[in-house]
Amino acid sequence: MERDLVARTGIPFQAIPAAGVHGVGWRRLPGNIIQLIRGTLAAHQILRTYKPDVLLFTGGYVGVPMAIAGRSIPSLVYVPDIEPGLALNLMSRFAHTIAVTVPESRRYFSPRKHVVVTGYPTRAELRNWKREHAREILGLTPEAPVLLVMGGSKGARSINRAVTANLEAILSLAQVIHLTGSTDWPEIQQHVAYLPTDLRSRYHAHPYLHEDIGAAFAASDLILCRAGASTLGELPLFGLPAILVPYPYAWRYQATNAQYLSERGAAVVLSDDTLAETLIPTLQELFGDPQRLRQMGEAMRTLAIPDAAANLANLVRTLATRSAGVPMREDAK
Numbered sequence: 001m002e003r004d005l006v007a008r009t010g011i012p013f014q015a016i017p018a019a020g021v022h023g024v025g026w027r028r029l030p031g032n033i034i035q036l037i038r039g040t041l042a043a044h045q046i047l048r049t050y051k052p053d054v055l056l057f058t059g060g061y062v063g064v065p066m067a068i069a070g071r072s073i074p075s076l077v078y079v080p081d082i083e084p085g086l087a088l089n090l091m092s093r094f095a096h097t098i099a100v101t102v103p104e105s106r107r108y109f110s111p112r113k114h115v116v117v118t119g120y121p122t123r124a125e126l127r128n129w130k131r132e133h134a135r136e137i138l139g140l141t142p143e144a145p146v147l148l149v150m151g152g153s154k155g156a157r158s159i160n161r162a163v164t165a166n167l168e169a170i171l172s173l174a175q176v177i178h179l180t181g182s183t184d185w186p187e188i189q190q191h192v193a194y195l196p197t198d199l200r201s202r203y204h205a206h207p208y209l210h211e212d213i214g215a216a217f218a219a220s221d222l223i224l225c226r227a228g229a230s231t232l233g234e235l236p237l238f239g240l241p242a243i244l245v246p247y248p249y250a251w252r253y254q255a256t257n258a259q260y261l262s263e264r265g266a267a268v269v270l271s272d273d274t275l276a277e278t279l280i281p282t283l284q285e286l287f288g289d290p291q292r293l294r295q296m297g298e299a300m301r302t303l304a305i306p307d308a309a310a311n312l313a314n315l316v317r318t319l320a321t322r323s324a325g326v327p328m329r330e331d332a333k
Contacts, residue, residue: 008210016042018062019085022215047073053320055139057095059088074319078312080229081253082260084108097315101232101308104260118312119305121232127237127306129218137215138204141237145287148220148240150179156226160184162275163224164191169280169289171199172226173287177216178205187234221293222286227258227269233308235266239301241293242267243276243282266300285305 004015017039019032036222043066055075057063064087077095078089082105089108092098096111099118106115133162135142147170151159160180163170164187170176180188185207209216217223217238227232227244235242236326244267246254261267268286286293305311 012048016046016062017063018065019239020061034059034125035170036065040069043069054316056316057088057091059085059091061087063087067094071096074322076312076315076319079108080232081231081257083253083256085251085253096319099312099315101229102260102303107244109228111281116311116315118315119308120229121309121312122233122237122306123214126214126217126234129214129232131218132221134215134217137212138177138219140177140204140219144202145174145221146177146219147174147283148177148179148216148223148225150216150223150225151181154189156181156245156247157184158272159224159226160188162279164188165276166280167191167195167203168199170283171195171202173283174221175202176204177220178203179209179216180207181203219241222283227254227261229253231261231267232257232303233305235261236300236304237306239297239304241296241300243279243286244269245272248272261303264299266296266331278296301329 003013003015017035019035038227039062041221046066047070047229052070052073055066055070055073057067057075057077058080059078062112067090071094071259074096075091075094075201076097076099077088079092079101080101082102084092084105088233091107092113096114098113098115100106100115101120103117103120126305132142135146140146149159149163151157160178163178167176178188188205191198192203195203217234217240220238220240222243223235224243224245225238227246231244242261244258244261246258246269248271259267262269270282286296
């Protein structure tokens with residue numbers, strides 16, 4: 001997925017072998033360890049070729065080989081979720097600076113570490129969308145409320161199926177922008193074919209949105225989604241209240257993110273295994289109480305740090321300059 005996203009920006013991309021070791025069975029563990037060794041050797045070669053002034057890590061086991069190979073190079077570890085996973089905990093031991101999304105993440109690191117609260121980085125172009133124009137672009141009517149449903153680039157099957165199982169009832173409450181992911185897209189298209197004509201115009205399904213994802217956020221009154229790290233940045237940027245359904249098989253980091261937003265009055269948390277039964281009552285409650293939705297949106301907006309990307313970039317530049325002892329090379333800027 002990262003390769004495709006980076007390719008859209010025109011930035012060079014080079015992958016290295018990697019595999020996880022936490023939570024895998026004994027049969028897979030030896031092979032995964034070999035993959036990590038291969039990745040470390042590949043990382044050494046990349047470092048010899050590129051000679052970087054600084055390394056930036058944002059999590060995942062794929063970063064571990066590079067962190068080991070480049071442990072003598074100044075590095076910045078950015079922790080997008082509130083609680084770091086095993087890989088980020090390991091990489092943070094080599095890091096010169098640790099950047100976190102929220103102040104509450106500080107407690108997971110040694111007081112001796114240099115930890116900076118930067119916020120979650122979002123693309124600058126997301127701020128350009130206005131509600132009225134966004135609704136026009138996406139074919140939505142200006143008056144009726146809008147529910148945005150998304151489960152990430154590959155979708156979330158339990159969310160998709162909870163929505164399709166209750167689709168007519170949902171469409172009686174709001175227009176829907178449904179970002180289904182590529183995996184379930186054929187199944188979703190079949191459901192659209194059976195919708196009554198008067199409801200079909202209220203349902204706007206897409207496998208994924210790239211350039212227009214900001215329009216989907218700006219046009220919506222409420223979002224139903226997982227609780228990955230992006231919810232800590234994108235939802236506050238738009239002041240978008242949320243129904244969060246933490247992915248139950250992703251350790252506990254999504255549950256921690258969801259709890260953080262819920263405790264601040266910005267989100268409601270539903271369980272993945274009962275979503276099909278609890279979704280409609282929750283939507284009825286929220287859409288039936290516009291004042292509560294506004295309060296949730298205001299609470300969400302107070303958590304925004306719009307300059308997070310610039311904050312991270314400044315930390316990278318500072319580390320790169322210090323590593324060389326002179327102003328950063330022109331070709332590294």
